[in-house]
Amino acid sequence: MNDSHASLSLINREMLPKSPGLANARSINGPVVYFRVLAFPLRIKDALKWAEDNQVGVGRKPHMRRELALPAILRRLPPDCRRIAIVPLGGGAAAVSVVVATNKTVEDMARAEDLEMIQNVQRVMAANQPPAWYIPQRT
Known part of the structure; x- marks a missing residue:
């Protein structure tokens, strides 16, 4: 990692x-x-920057580098942090996101308080904002 x-x-x-x-x-x-997910959205511009900073898809066109960013991020996370969801960003926009917790079970909600795990995901994603609760889009 860079x-x-x-x-x-x-x-x-x-x-x-x-x-x-x-x-x-x-x-x-x-x-x-x-049902909600506590997640870090990966906006298009952030995915491209992450790919550039981490030498992912070097020599490929920008849209391919963006596409390669999410799988590369997920590979760097522990298996229990590899859940994704599409979340609304407002104004009709949406983004794929890395889910750190949900409100589905008491056990999964407890993950929303696991600061060390959340910081680990933040570090890997180079996220500048904290995660937020979203109602995910149905796929």
């Missing part, structure tokens, strides 16, 4: 978003809470 990420400001606990509560699709079981 050393340009050495100056990255790591996320701290205060920067982590509040969890939305455990997913519940049926009002008979209490308040409805939509």
